[in-house]
Amino acid sequence: MNYSVEIKVMPHKELLDPQGKAVLGGLSNLGMQSVADVRIGKHIHLQVEAASADEARNIAEEASKKLLSNPVMEYFEIEVSQPLK
């Protein structure tokens, strides 16, 4: 079955996020002072061929560890949705 998997890769909460700080400054310059904090990461959508949702999750986890995230600086969260067919 074809599973749709969403992976969120974000900088660790303890780390400074320079890209987020730059966007926060940009929003402030645009007059949007109500935004208090910005953190920016990656959103990755995978289509995975797997027999079950658990297998799809394992594949996504392996891909995240091996290629998609840098564990020193980032953490990831995986969400598997229902199979498309």
Add this chain to the structure above:
Amino acid sequence: MNYSVEIKVMPHKELLDPQGKAVLGGLSNLGMQSVADVRIGKHIHLQVEAASADEARNIAEEASKKLLSNPVMEYFEIEVSQPLK
């Protein structure tokens, strides 16, 4: 109140995503042939001071349109979670 807002900014479905194709090739080289498609976008986390969830959503939408996404190449989705305090 302090709302936590998640914004997903992804390349339009009709467009080629070269970064995703590169990652797909990388996963294939690592022996993970069960991944059929990869698309990569941005995940942005905002902390917004707002009176209501609707106001927080409007602020996030304005930020997305003005700064966070390029409407020619990307679409965005906003999710507002419950206030932190």
